[in-house]
Amino acid sequence: MKNFLFFALLSLSSKSFAHDFSSQLGNDISSTDYIYISCDNLADKIHVEISGNKSAGSPIISAQIFKDTKAKNITSQGNNIVDFQGGGGAYQMTINKNKIGMVNYTLVYHCEDANGEHTETDLNELQNQ
């Protein structure tokens, strides 16, 4: 019922990785996708962007990125970019919306070291609703 697409794009640098994750949230207002993104030990932070339907009246899609005791929120119709400085390790992310109705969204994400170089980035999906 739900379309799911996950692909990674390699950039020119051998250490650079840019990633997209596209998915769909189901009709129910409680629908939530849950993923975690692993950054290697060289990472200083994770960069995440979210995009979705911006037409008037459509649900606002939100993503919460959290690690250890810190959390940040981004939305498809407001601030849709975050740089979350949490070092290496697993960043968890929940994606949801504020109204009923199916919506598609895309995440662009990558881990970065302190110099802005992209580092190893792996995504795992825990829940797809």
Next chain:
Amino acid sequence: MKKITQNLAWSFLILGGTLPQIVFGLDSEVQTLAANTGAVDFFEITCTKSNDKTIGNTDHLNFKLIENNGSAQTQTLNQSVPQPQLFNATLTRLKLNSKIANITASTNNTLSLKGGNGAYTLGIDTLGTNSTIKTVQNYTIQYQCLNATGQATNGSSTLTKQNIPSTNKTLANGKTAKYVINCAKNAKSGNTDSLKVTLFNKTFAQPIAVPPSNTEVSSTGTLAAQVIGGIKVKNTVGANIDLQNGNGIYNVMVNSPTNAAKSYHFEYSCLNSANIPTQTSPLKKLQDK
């Protein structure tokens, strides 16, 4: 009217002749999410197995997000302060007695009575415990009969052997318990001068319980909350939700799809599969934005 009905349904979710307890939602107190870009309030709740064996393990966390329409100062209860859950102990021999009061959850205290050889009675009650707490309290006892110089004499009781902590005992709030401890002469250390008893209150401190408010409104969609347990997560903009992940840590995040500043609170309770409260830890705030 609809809201009142919902709250009453929540307060008395399992009030009925066949079920032993009233469910009460624990309350987060008033929280305020700032209008800062990306703001998230981040909480941790720990659900554990009930000390009452008939209740058993946590099955799920029940959660409800409520936006406040009124002032953020309307509620002043301190979530971090546990409700009084305490024991009082009285040691009696003939016309002598010794009392100690307010042995609160997770603490211990010692009382002694100079009564010589013979039978002592130890009485325990829960007077002063908050009456809304329906779960039993837990305790252990250790005693020692001593001569005038503090050396052990002979002591015995069905409770436990001398100087060895008893097994875990339970006492329902409002009830009392009594034990007899016998002190006698010892061939080496001589006659008993006094009995020393230590009571360990093993009760897990319950966080404050607040009946759901009738004066606040359900979410207007300004805020959203996510409840996370293990690899499961649910989102709500105000509806009451259950997340089933057993005993353990549940995280709660509160944020705004529109980056709006808003006062709110939430109700939560760890429940077993029959919706009876298990043990819910005091709310831990990991991040306040």
